[in-house]
Amino acid sequence: MIVSIAxxxxxxxxxxxxxxxxxxxxxxxxxxxxxxxxxEPNAHFFLRPEITxxxxxxLPIPEIMEDKCTFCGECAEVCAYNAIAVLKDNVLVFPxxxxxxxxxxxxxxxxxxxxxxxxxxxxxxxxxxxxxxxHGKLDIGQAMSPPLIRQVxxxxxxxxxxxxxxxxxxxxxxxxxxxxxxxxxxxxxPTPFGLNDLRLAVxxxxxLDIPCGVVINRSDIGDSQVEEYCHEQHIPILMTIPMDxxxxxxxxxxxxxxxxxxxxxxxxxxxxxxxxxxKK
Amino acid sequence: xKQLVIIxxxxxxxxxxxxxxxASLARNKVMVDCDVxxxxxxxxxxxxxxxxxxxxxxMKARIDQNNCxxxxxxxxxxxxxxxxEKKDGEFIxxxxxxxxxxxxxxxxxxxxxxMKKSLSGEWFVSRTKYGxxxxxxxxxxxxxxxxxxxxxxxxxxELAEKNKLDLVIIDGPxxxxxxxxxxxxxxxxxxxxxxxxxAGIHDMERVAQTAHHFKISTACCINKYDINPENSAIIExxxxxxxxxxxxxIPFDEDVTHSMVxxxxxxxxxxxxxxxxxxxxxxxxxxxxxxxxx
Numbered sequence: 114m115i116v117s118i119a120x121x122x123x124x125x126x127x128x129x130x131x132x133x134x135x136x137x138x139x140x141x142x143x144x145x146x147x148x149x150x151x152x153e154p155n156a157h158f159f160l161r162p163e164i165t166x167x168x169x170x171x172l173p174i175p176e177i178m179e180d181k182c183t184f185c186g187e188c189a190e191v192c193a194y195n196a197i198a199v200l201k202d203n204v205l206v207f208p209x210x211x212x213x214x215x216x217x218x219x220x221x222x223x224x225x226x227x228x229x230x231x232x233x234x235x236x237x238x239x240x241x242x243x244x245x246x247x248h249g250k251l252d253i254g255q256a257m258s259p260p261l262i263r264q265v266x267x268x269x270x271x272x273x274x275x276x277x278x279x280x281x282x283x284x285x286x287x288x289x290x291x292x293x294x295x296x297x298x299x300x301x302x303p304t305p306f307g308l309n310d311l312r313l314a315v316x317x318x319x320x321l322d323i324p325c326g327v328v329i330n331r332s333d334i335g336d337s338q339v340e341e342y343c344h345e346q347h348i349p350i351l352m353t354i355p356m357d358x359x360x361x362x363x364x365x366x367x368x369x370x371x372x373x374x375x376x377x378x379x380x381x382x383x384x385x386x387x388x389x390x391x392k393k
Numbered sequence: 394x395k396q397l398v399i400i401x402x403x404x405x406x407x408x409x410x411x412x413x414x415x416a417s418l419a420r421n422k423v424m425v426d427c428d429v430x431x432x433x434x435x436x437x438x439x440x441x442x443x444x445x446x447x448x449x450x451x452m453k454a455r456i457d458q459n460n461c462x463x464x465x466x467x468x469x470x471x472x473x474x475x476x477x478e479k480k481d482g483e484f485i486x487x488x489x490x491x492x493x494x495x496x497x498x499x500x501x502x503x504x505x506x507x508m509k510k511s512l513s514g515e516w517f518v519s520r521t522k523y524g525x526x527x528x529x530x531x532x533x534x535x536x537x538x539x540x541x542x543x544x545x546x547x548x549x550x551e552l553a554e555k556n557k558l559d560l561v562i563i564d565g566p567x568x569x570x571x572x573x574x575x576x577x578x579x580x581x582x583x584x585x586x587x588x589x590x591x592a593g594i595h596d597m598e599r600v601a602q603t604a605h606h607f608k609i610s611t612a613c614c615i616n617k618y619d620i621n622p623e624n625s626a627i628i629e630x631x632x633x634x635x636x637x638x639x640x641x642x643i644p645f646d647e648d649v650t651h652s653m654v655x656x657x658x659x660x661x662x663x664x665x666x667x668x669x670x671x672x673x674x675x676x677x678x679x680x681x682x683x684x685x686x687x
Contacts, residue, residue, distance in 0.1 A: 121431050123404010123567040128592070152568035153402050153599060155592035193452060193495050214472055214494030253599060254606040256539065256571040281404040281567050284430040285536040288489055304653055306409065310431040316533045321489065334647075335654050358620075365590035365621035 115275040116388060117149075117294040119318075121310030123281035126300045126330035126354070131278040132159040133370050134298075137381035138274060139244050145273040146241075148248035149290035150280040151234060151261045158367035162239035162246035170249070170264045171230030172213040172257070177204045181225035188217035188226060209256055234261045236268070245270060262289040283313045288321065296388050297325040298351070303335035308342055315348065326388065331356040349391070352384045394553050395682050396546075396561040396580040398427070400604070402596030404567035406586045407616040410649055410659060411671065412564035413437035416523040417658040418675045422560035424521070425549040426528040427542045427576040429514065430535075434564045437658050440519030440526050448514040448529070448544060450537025452493035454486050460505035467497035467506060489534055514541050518548060525552045539571035546576070560682075569603045577609050582682055584640065585613045589624035597628070601637065611637050612681060614674050618642035638681060641674035643667050 118131040128150075135146045148156040175188065175197065186199040196210035197217060208231050218226035234251040249265040251258050258280070266289075269275055279290035291297055297318050301311040311327070318325045327343050332353035343350050354360070354370070363373040371378045399408045399415075412434055416424050426434040454475075456467070461484060468476040468484060475490035476497065486497075488511070498506045513536070516529035527549040531538050549561050565576040565583075577583055583604045587597035597613070604611045613632050618625040625642060632639045646667035652659045659668050 122433070123406075123431075125405060152570045152573075153404075153592075153596040155403070155595065158591045158595070191495065191499055193493055212492055212494060214492065214496050215470070216494055216496040216499065219470065219496065220499055251570060253569065253602045254574075256574050258568075258570045259536075282430040282538075283533060284531055284538045284572075285534070286568075286570065287430075288534045292490075304650060305436050305656060306433045306653060309433055309436060313431055313533065320534050334650050361617075361620050365588075365593075365624055367591040 114296070114389070114392065115269070115277065115294045117277040117279050117291040117297045118300060119279040119287060119291055119297055119314055120281055120300045121283055121314035122301065122306055125302050125307060128155050128159065128278055129330070129364060129370065130298060130300050130328050131276055132156055133377065134381045134385060135160070135244055135276045136242060136369060137371055137378045138385055139242050143243070143273040145245040145270045145275045146247070146278070147265055147269065147275065148278045149262050149265055150278055151249035151251045151258050151265065152280060154248045154250055156278050157246070157248060159369050160241040160244060160246055162241035164237045164239040166238040168236045169232055170234050170236055170261050171232050172211065172260050173215060173228035174208045174211045174213060174231045175206055175217045176227045176229045177206065178225045178227060181223050183223055185222065188221055191216045191220050212257070213260060233257065236265055245273060258286045259289040262286060283317045287317065291318065291323060292321060294323050295392060297323050298328055299325050300328045300330055301339055302331050303329055303337065303339045305338070307335070308339045311339060312342070315346065324391065326351040326391065328352045328354070330354045351387050352380065394559060394561065396550070396563065397678065397682060398563040398565045398576050398580045398583045399586060400565040400573060400576065400583050400600055401567060401586045402569060402600030403588070403593050406588045406593060407643070408586050409433045409437070409564055410653065411586055412562060413658040414660050414671045415562050415675055417660045418672060419560060419562060421558045422524055422562050423549045423553045423558055424523060424526045425545055425561060425563045427545060427563050427572065428566040429529045429531045429538050429541045429545070429572065430566070432528055432530060435528050436656055437653070438521045438523055438526055440517070440521050440528065442517045442519045444518040446516050447512055448516055448541050449510045450513040450535065450540050451511060452495065452508040453488050453491045453511045454493065454495065454497050455507050455509055456484055456486055457505045457507060458483060460503055462503045462505070464502065466500055466502060470496050470500055492536065513537055516541065516545050516548070518552070524558070525556070527552065539575040542572050542575035569600050573600070573603065574607065577604055577607050580609055583609050583611045584678060585611055586616055587613060587628060588616050589618055589621040589628060591624070594624060594628060598631070601635070612640050612678065613637050614640045615642045617645040619644050640677045641670050643670045
């Protein structure tokens, strides 16, 4: 089973829920953890994996063979992202705009375009408490995270229960991260911002046809509108975690809830049992 | 005219609370929400929408089943795994995965694929009691948030110039990727809001490096600094070492949440400790922007 943890709004506790769930389950079943928030990966602070392998990820970008190029302009014409400009006797490539679709090299009538890999980041592999851990790290200055997220997900190990920590938002990096999940947990907080972004996240998952449930974090800080919304929409609230300064302090040091308050281990296991029951 | 962007790397550190506070404290400015996929600033500014515009970020491919010969050439060359063969042999395009590159359209031997402009969002010019406000809504699960950010910022700049306003204040998105880069480029200063957590520190460093990469000068402030004073000291040292001026340290304060629940910018809701510190941060920022010149 693949469970992704998403939220819409940032800072609601996605990583907290993902790591505590993973650690609580790891006692009894094989777990794989993917941190797909490749722009700002944070799960490693809590899982503290021993990194055993690193792999560079690159995107294929065009390289023009000037001896073959006739400057016909076909490549610039077919590029949907304006990543190539053809001048009278020169071709300019803008790697930061390239999506690596391969159209230019495929369609060049002179076969004058090769593709070369341009580094966009790394994937790191490791283990933590029997959990297989993988995360991606986008290089500074790189705009496009989805190709890196795709590469992280290529390493999914379906013999294990897979937990995916997704980035915030509702656009392409989130879609790429949660796509293919059996279930999504949406972590929110009971505030107007939390509700607004929860709505957007629910819409995103609907579009992707992924069933979802909600975890309300810092459940006592705001108002009851998130709860009311979930009831109206028949979205199950699977867990609530109250505001506790102790948890906030633990989080700040990279410590988990289940370490701070061990009875939460059972609560996270219960959360997973609820998901498993829904999926049946 | 100067442009100030508020970013954080990590989500949920307080960008929007700070932006709304600045909206209430600053004079002669245009407000912009560049967190286009989870926009929240409008909830505190109560805009009266004056103009709305459709935004089309790109194209999507579509297969005309009547002309399709089911050769599968399109699927073989799609690098985004957006083309699937159904059990009955029909090929379909998953519009969510399609990045609109058009390779399938160019390669299809029977010209059965068409490229269609996709409507991927909307953007608005609004009136608020804080001045003009430009904001947007990216369609659910859409791409091209960077392009939409650029669009919104262009309009904000235009409005500032037309109305002779001194400042554009931009509420930025989390992360360091495409929409953040689009929010940063060409601004005069990025204010980084961080929190004293290991994740907050790590993400602040990455977003500061991103700003530096694009040659944007940065300043920093710490939210909820008293949650972990040791980590706050680490941030202060880091800022000092990297010559990033620290604008202030906001204490943990329940009034911050209360003001948001009441949909009011903090300085108008309360004069609590956090509110006072944000006022002082705003004064520091103002001085710094003037100092840094054009």
